[in-house]
Amino acid sequence: MSIDTATGTRIHEILASTQHKIEQLRAVAPYFIDLSLRENPVGARVGQTLADKLAILPKIRDFGFDRILLGTLDYSMPEELEVDDDFMLYLRDHQIDTTGCYAFTDIGLVDEQGHFTPSPSMLKLRDYQVPNTLHEIYLSKDGMAGQYDLATLVRSLPASIAWLQQNIRGDHGGAPRILINVVDGCDALAEDPDIACGVFAMLAQQPIEGLSIEDDRGTYLPFQVGAFVAAIRCVLPPPLKLLVHMHAGGGFENASVLEALLNGADGAWGGLPKRAAIIGHASLGELIANLVRLGNPHMAQRYQLDQLVPLATSLQILDEEQQVPDDLPILGYNAYRLPLSFFRQRADRFMDLVPEAIGGSYRYRICPVVSDPAVIAGRLCEVTGEPAVSFAQDVLQQMVRLMRRELRAGERIVYDQPAELLALYARAGGSVERLAH
Template identity: 65%
Template sequence: MSLPQAMENARAVLAEADAKLEKLRHIEPYLIDVSLRENPVGSNLGQTRHDKLHILPKLREFGFKNISLGTLDYDLPDEPEVDDDFMLELRAAGADMTGCFAFTALGTRTSDGRFVPSPSQEKLQRYGVPNTVHEIYLSADGMSRYGKYSFEELCKRLPASIRWLYDNIRGDHGGRPRIFINIADGCDAFAGNLEDTCKVLALLAGQPIEGVTIEDDRGTFLPFQVGAYVKVIRSFLPPPFKILVHIHGGAGFENASVVEALLNGADGIWGGLPKRAAIIGHASIGELLANLARVNNPHVQQYRMEQLLPLATYLQELDDLVPVPDDLPILGRNAYRLTVTAFEQRALRFMDLAPEAIGGQYGYRVCAVISDGPVIARRLAEVTGRPLTDFPQAITTQMICLMRRDLRAGKRIDYDQPPALLQLYERAKEAFPDGIAADVLTDSSMERQP
């Protein structure tokens, strides 16, 4: 292949990538925040009614229009949960529940075919919650183990259940409720029960619902699989039906899976603002908003993006009573603590997301093998409160040399800890008994050093 032909091919390949970026830039994500449920179920502690009453206005202030107040389709429905008390208190106080959702389960049928609403549906009505995410199972295992119905029975109960909700729930501003059907085992259903899953999608195309959501509840499906399943759903449910996904973080694919879902026709996600979720995390709304900001999507500005990082941190620390894990991408403390200046994300550079865009700022972390002079100087300034000019390049270069010598001598020292860092600094100064002139760190000194 000639060079001109190879260049033409290269441009064609990159044009496909650019087209995907352009699509992500123009998506206005449809989000249902479930920070009042998803995050506490993964916490060892949960949330109290008082916690929820404190969190709800913060979510509204951030900009969420769709908020799930909790889950009503839990086991042992006669033993209420905090979610029940919370919703009852909101109703008693006459709170505005516009845009609020709760999760519900299918009703049942009597032996003579009469529909009986589930306890969760009756609670939804009693609590005055205007919208619902209505859960079903469609994999063979899910239907038998969790749904406890056959496919034939599901197909009879599902339209009746939707009809009951449509007729008995007062939606936003007294209108009709917004009803999402959540296929809780959606990825498993597509992988193992495609024909029945498609039959249900065809059935739903004729129902008065807002849309469909699917879960990768264990987080084990690859991104291209999730994208393919969404593409199939879209073929049965064209706009204005909405398609949302909820992806757990079992195998580390979660945010890539969300991107694939969006590129293949999904409108958005439901999830908590922080990373915390039912297992080891999920594709959170916080991460999605940050990643859409990364590609210059203007629609994220309807949210208070300058509050994203502090609010997500606050919510996760409230749920766990421990700090957010340091090494969590985007939302963790170390995500924006530079170890070497070459890794800095800058506001105007393609695909970078500077921390200020989500309410954060850069910090600095000293690592024995990689940290360069500007990072060491800035970490010293953090620790001591002294100006950068107090830590000239000659001193930080000597500190790098000492760290290398220590490692070669078999000494493993955490220089990021203030006592060790200051001791290293004092050792470096001993190489300059007559002192050294201060220098000033400039933008050019933040570039990669050889």
């Protein structure tokens, strides 16, 4: 069988375009701000105490993050302090290094007479001596409602940035790094791109580090996010940074971040674990793992990849006081529990990511419809401590047959449970007594 030359050429052009995107993602050295001290506790059942935060900070530094958000200086009830306030005060009072650290603040406002009033969060940023900020605004009609109108926002932004430049002592005594975070950035671009990009063009003339946009409900499709980023890049040229933060509402979050990187974003902010303000977000742990999958060399050079899975999962367990969901991709317990040998990922195969590359290891899960002898032997090894090679092939084959027969007979047995697995092993002719010794 053959295809004509023109069709063959077109096929190769299409496939070559995907390779170009892969090379882009391999080459990127992403600008990350880690939010494991804030993003994850926001949506957690329990959260973090001051002692927890003090223990977490050196761990995420040791992992390799050099830009870390310490917390949010609460906007709605600034007089009612939070653990985030206690944490930043402790770091200040004990002279703990906060180089590269940020806090969320909201903008101050200029009234119609031209008088500027900094927000309580800006005053806290100064008083707590946090050197950098993600400075938040809203830009859609719904987002601005009840806070300010567009005219007030436009006249307040330069004044707010100027106040920060004058009053915040940045890293090593320099200027603060200010990233304007547009909480409803995707909404604003979808609602009125001319107004949104007009504001972004104005911000491009300000003394800031860059801009960040969120999909705060996780409802925009990846190609929309990519288009939003490309549109912003028309008015926000490098070296100004452009970051994204994607929530997991529609299940698009990780694809959306990759689309953003392909369309001109410099990086992302988020926590290392999956847990976030709603049901999850495009976590930095997942993004780092996916860039490792693509062969990005910057990940191994910068981050302690052998700690990725254990650190991310331990942080989520701390915040939730329960285990990470078993079926969570990449970080969940079942992500690398093989039900069938065919699914094993290999280090020598394109696009595969072996668990050892990110600090994990393969385990085994018995699924009666598909599990093969090698998987059954692996699970028996986990349950008994005996080497997988010590289990006879004829017994393993008989276990497969028995699972099929028993399911056909209407028996619903969870063979993955140790007691049921050993009972199946015995019915197939294996010696449970031998295993006991």
